[in-house]
Amino acid sequence: MGASAKTRASPVEGYMMEVTRLPEKATFIADLDDDIAEGLRISLEEEDGNLIEVQTPESGTAVNFMSRLEKAIGDGHLNLDVSYDEEESQLKISHREYGLTKGFSITSFKEGALTDEIGVPQLKLGLDIEGKLGGESADGDGLVLKGHSDNYMTADLRVAYMGKQTGEVGKVIVAQNAMQFQIGTHPGDQVGVAIDSTHSTRLGRGIDNQSGFNSLAEVNVFTPQAAEDTIRLVDEANDQLLSLRGKLGAVQKNALESNMATLRITQENLIAAESVIRDSDLAEEVANYTKHLILTEAAAAASAQTNRMDPDVLRLLINHR
Structure with missing residues (x-):
């Protein structure tokens, strides 16, 4: 949370924070079993980040593919998390940060594996939070709501929200000491x-x-x-x-x-x-x-x-x- 010299001090009860849409992480979910993992080759590229490529041999398994994928993400310093549900045979890749600018693309080079089209990158983007501060308009940037610079009361007021509820989620008290x-x-x-x-x-x-x-x-x-x-x-x-x-x-x-x-x-x-x-x-x-x-x-x-x-x-x- 933060503010600038343009932000006006709040009334005693504070500014109401209203959330109309929760932020989301860029997420990719697809089926992955041993048959799909055989000879599977994919590339992962983070938005404005590094590019990695992972490939399993013809005798490879889903678990073997996941091990290779996790190592490649770590070595490539990608800001991504991966998980595998063995019971559901499901792969999940998600960005660690929220927001529209925090995304990644995945490309599969095996027909019928993970993506709809072979060799075509599939882009995944997150969502920014949406809402208002003190009844005035605000822009979302990941988890953070920021009051417009031309707002009368909440100009440049920044509040991060990590809850799971929408609507009126709380109040922000601002003391202007600039x-x-x-x-x-x-x-x-x-x-x-x-x-x-x-x-x-x-x-x-x-x-x-x-x-x-x-x-x-x-x-x-x-x-x-x-x-x-x-x-x-x-x-x-x-x-x-x-x-x-x-x-x-x-x-x-x-x-x-x-x-x-x-x-x-x-x-x-x-x-x-x-x-x-x-x-x-x-x-x-x-x-x-x-x-x-x-x-x-x-x-x-x-x-x-x-x-x-x-x-x-x-x-x-x-x-x-």
Whole structure:
């Protein structure tokens, strides 16, 4: 189970999980007895995986064919399980994981054995889970339901379901603890960063395996099967860590660093504008100071001229008498 910064906190009662179709594994079932097993040759190819070929001699038996098939699957590291019901003389091959993308193909090169047509691959695919989260649409991926990215409440909410019932199967409570960064001047200019737990009990979950491991914390290598299942969970844990690093890097690069660069440019523009304003204010003050200085000097000159005129007038009057 997981979520992103876009997922909204659930109400107290949680989001209802509704399952309309259960996930299925890709499965192949066919009759297999000693007559069919004589000289039987088949090929098995996992989707986006390895290809193996198994053949029994003309004197081969069903049990002998199964032994060869199990060894070839193990050596070829195919993610498949095989079983044989001797009482029913029935062969069963199934993928270890659920989902539409987890499939395989089988080709029989003996007429009337296992498949309908000789030399023609028969493709087997699983099914993804289908349902809703909190009444909103969700996509299935194997065992996992994921809320659409444009959902209002359950965007990017991921829930794995391993039950056998359909309908309303449970509720999911979400507490949103993502960090919010203000990256703009408007109230809605925010970006959230949700850092999922990387504890071993939270990594490698949701992987179907024969050893019954539920997370990376439970793995061991005591048996060949346990070692194989451990590798499968380690690969899943590694994918989860790479995904988390990618998300953090995307937020850092696309949101934080780009906005920091924009803020630096804005700061430089503000400083330049402030400098222009300060220069304009200084020029205005110098002009005003010069104007007042001229007025002051003119007033002083006029006053001095006025004070000098009185004795001159008096002297002229005395001389005239």
